[in-house]
Amino acid sequence: MPDLSIKPAIIADTLAEEIIRGDLVQGARLAQDHIAARFQCSHVPVREALQRLVQMELATAIPRKGVRVFKLSDQDHDEILEMRLSLEPLALRRAVTRATSQDYANMEVFRHACDKADDAISWERANRLFHLAILQPCDRPRLLSQIEQLQRLSAIRFHTRWKTTWSRTSDADHSAILKAIKRADEKAACAILVRHLSRG
Amino acid sequence: MPDLSIKPAIIADTLAEEIIRGDLVQGARLAQDHIAARFQCSHVPVREALQRLVQMELATAIPRKGVRVFKLSDQDHDEILEMRLSLEPLALRRAVTRATSQDYANMEVFRHACDKADDAISWERANRLFHLAILQPCDRPRLLSQIEQLQRLSAIRFHTRWKTTWSRTSDADHSAILKAIKRADEKAACAILVRHLSRG
DNA sequence: ATCTACATTTTTATAGATAAAAGTGAAGCC
DNA sequence: GGCTTCACTTTTATCTATAAAAATGTAGAT
Known part of the structure; x- marks a missing residue:
């Protein structure tokens, strides 16, 4: 169970479920500003959330190019x-x-x-x-x-x-x-x- | 191989090696400001580096209390x-x-x-x-x-x-x-x- | 019409500042 | 003397601003 007292955890948790369900389509871009607006926070906690998704293998990050929903082959x-x-x-x-x-x-x-x-x-x-x-x-x-x-x-x-x-x-x-x-x-x-x- | 073009990767990589070697003793505190000063950056990239260490299981994080070097039982x-x-x-x-x-x-x-x-x-x-x-x-x-x-x-x-x-x-x-x-x-x-x- | 070069815009990465929580320690009380 | 309380310090978490890189679009040349 992730800790939900911290924003990155809340964001990562929500997005993880959406990725698993297929609500977020594979390969879709996960833009920091967009997610920040959605969760009403700055993009700093969003970056940490995205990193968590990458660590869960639910997303793929390319430095300076952004992160995308993981594509499962x-x-x-x-x-x-x-x-x-x-x-x-x-x-x-x-x-x-x-x-x-x-x-x-x-x-x-x-x-x-x-x-x-x-x-x-x-x-x-x-x-x-x-x-x-x-x-x-x-x-x-x-x-x-x-x-x-x-x-x-x-x-x-x-x-x-x-x-x-x-x-x-x-x-x-x-x-x-x-x-x-x-x-x-x-x-x-x-x-x-x-x-x-x-x-x- | 981690990407070393980004600061969190450099920091995480360096600290990982030190933890593995035992230079950083198990249970030791990994304070953001201290590490930031050492790598001459702000603590934002440090936070991301620490998260990477946690994901590698080389460190343990407790929200709002900080992160410590992993203790291997x-x-x-x-x-x-x-x-x-x-x-x-x-x-x-x-x-x-x-x-x-x-x-x-x-x-x-x-x-x-x-x-x-x-x-x-x-x-x-x-x-x-x-x-x-x-x-x-x-x-x-x-x-x-x-x-x-x-x-x-x-x-x-x-x-x-x-x-x-x-x-x-x-x-x-x-x-x-x-x-x-x-x-x-x-x-x-x-x-x-x-x-x-x-x-x- | 297509390609290239350059300017513009967008997005990521980092810094610096601020807020909030946790830890610390000394003074006062039992 | 030991315990509690409260101010103070330290540290984490987040925000806003800025720098830097990538993407995009446009104008000019061929």
Whole structure:
């Protein structure tokens, strides 16, 4: 969770969500003055916000030429998937052995939110939170935040591709993963997760 | 490679190296005015430089309280090693199948630099470049930069622990890895790398 | 009509000034 | 003596202004 007491954090947070959703089109220019006017501040905090977006890989900066919304190529997507397939099982194995009933409850919340979602945007958000929730108990902060970043990038792709054709479905994989986690079956949980992500 | 035409990049780059080497002690305060005076600029570019350090995980920021040099715990080290053991083989497998003779030559340069190094700092630098060089041909930019970050953090630990007791040695693992890469033996290359990293 | 050179405009990068929050320390009180 | 309060200092966060670089558009030449 970013700190929202500081302007750059607020601005970066807002823009990040818009980029993920596809409200800001890939390659679009992010001009300092324009954003400053929108958030009613000078462009100094905007510069810091843009830097945060660059660090999240949601934007690309070219010195003295400005920053643009990140363009996600097919090759980027392959790489991201590969990294997720490597890191998420790593986190999941640890999470399975450490999860408490409180953690289970938390996972269920987002599984439910996925199934109940009735538009692509809210489904994707819930999905992302679910996939993070099942890994949360792993107790590896930097592993989690790296995965979170990859999941955000995956979300961009989802929105650009299936935003319009999305339709509500109950996700069988999600419940299967949850069941495996609850019976502390790392092997099964990881296997299903890997299959689930590969289909993405 | 960071762009050095812009002040925040220059400042961040310099401070990063100092943090890695341990010149800046863990937990030490990074005050804007002080750094601004040192680099003869206002504190606006300093703020951006500090943000970059935070993004590299070389520093920790607390809003309205300032930023301090990152403190690396034993648990952090475990996590970093775990991630490296997961990501570096992933990169290495791809690198092995893609490496050209030009790449081999590049790897040799840094292997040599390691063996020739006669102080801990230059050895560590060469070592880091070697470990990156063997993965470079993988053609996965974000995987590489993530690994680079983890290697930087490993370097901090090296310097805090073995800076004083370091003595020159020829690294058998390094040449074994290179040989395996040159005969396109992914399995062996990964196995040696994993063992090599685990001994840390 | 197209290209080049130059002037104009726009945008980024940095400086300097100001506001606001946090830290510091001394005086007074229990 | 130790604790609290309040003024003072320091430091962070933000704004406004300026410098510098890039983009844009126009006029003139071929």
